[in-house]
Amino acid sequence: MLTPPQALEALLFAAGEPLEKKEAAKLLGIKPEQLSRVVEALSGELAGRGVALVESANELELRTSPAAADYAKKLRESELSRDLGKAGLETLAVIAYRGGATRSEVDWVRGVNSSASMKTLLLRGLIEGREDEADRRRVRYTLTTDALAYLGLARASELPRYGELAEGAGALIAAEAAAAAETPAP
């Protein structure tokens, strides 16, 4: 009999692609709120192995571990795609370090219209948009597991200098208020 973390590993391995957290909980026969403990346990068990668990806001995926990059690269040279430009990186940074952002938040922080950068990131599958749970008229963008994989990170909290560069809740609320004030009701 497999333990829940081992069952999760098997599921993710069999899926071969990102699995929705909701779906994973269902297949494991556990409640969604119990999943985070299983995720944590599996991450721990995989520490120092050749395979790592990558966790985005909505999905889970198995990937080769950061230390294995040099080996795996030999097999998959073609996947290394071109760098992002400055605008793309800034947009990705706002979304990453805020743990997700709406389009107006990105514009607010960068001081320029970020539509073109957002579009490229969406097309490259580095960010995904979903209805904001707090306000269903808005879309909140978060990093995909693919974006984390390009950065060599298992989860957003591993971002470099995360504590220092992540925006506190206060700044976020200010940004929302500012954006709301300038945005007429749709």
Next chain:
Amino acid sequence: MLTPPQALEALLFAAGEPLEKKEAAKLLGIKPEQLSRVVEALSGELAGRGVALVESANELELRTSPAAADYAKKLRESELSRDLGKAGLETLAVIAYRGGATRSEVDWVRGVNSSASMKTLLLRGLIEGREDEADRRRVRYTLTTDALAYLGLARASELPRYGELAEGAGALIAAEAAAAAETPAP
């Protein structure tokens, strides 16, 4: 730094298919006669887990372990019985109304990366890919005959609001193709 068994695990994971032992030793930078000890070590580490190392005379492969067979089966059933959902239907619609489309064309119409949806549609036998006649490096996806029969259609032009919707998608593709040709990375 990874140990050789961990590096082997990453290699087999990234390969997906069975890897020749000779090739594995070369990629690990070890002599072929040293491989068996690495294989043994990895087998030991994976014992009782959701993933197992399968060894034949000449090849190595990672597979879900027998103990995890039930989970893999449940996953497969769930993958095949799930609703296609918004992303899946949109992707299938672009391919249907265009009478075939490349991956980039689908992305352009939807404005987001559609790889995951395409994979699902392929797995469920709703679309199939063939070399694009215009450009052999690309794959062109079309609806399978099964899918057309299920929809009760003899040809794409019988789809509801065909003229209007096919034209709308075509216009977006033309605009995006032109933009992609002239702009470098953001």
Next chain:
Amino acid sequence: MNPTLPRTNFHITTEAYQGPFELVLDLIEERKLLVNDLALASITEEFIKHVKAQEHFPVEETATFVEIAATLLLVKSKSLIPDLALTEEEQQDVDDLKRRLEAYEKAREAARELARIFGKAMLFEAGARAPEVSFAPSKDLSASSLAEALARALAARAEVEKLPEARVKPMITIEEMMERLAARVEQAVNLSFKEFSGSAKEKVEVIVSFLALLELVKQGAVAAEQFDHHGDIRITHTSADSAPAYG
């Protein structure tokens, strides 16, 4: 700020500034200052010079650059003439600018961190195994659900393309603001003129050149406004938040 980070990627001098915040922060960092009133006042002139000199000015952002110039001038005015009382709205503009600059400073630093690691130690996905295909349509699949899905996707795209234009801010308010500010600075100078003692002459000169600067910005604002007749000037705050789901 980590001084050991390579920053060459972000200081290509031939590249046009993408947005006003980038220019403001570069000017402040050149002077090794922190984002505060003093720093903002000290870079105002330089900012305006850059804006005027920039040939490859991103058309869409002209309005934003002028707007930021106006706010910087408020800060500068206040630093030169402490008697000048800012209205509540003006003070809010100044506070808002400082908050946004702080947020952008972090985002820019974060972007440098991401540039450093992006693609360097990639986590590779599982190798593709040949899929076992079996025909499995779903309950939500029908010719009409396909039509609805495509119509919805096309509508969402049309909305995204359309939204920026919907939020055009009239440029005239900036010009008006400049004029009001110039008038108020002149008045404040006249009022407090007698208080100037020994160094009065110097200070008057500073303020006179500052007024000339204001005049330049006014002209810039007018030019930008005229440009608006030929093409839309877009303000950055879109809430074009309708986008199809990823997948």
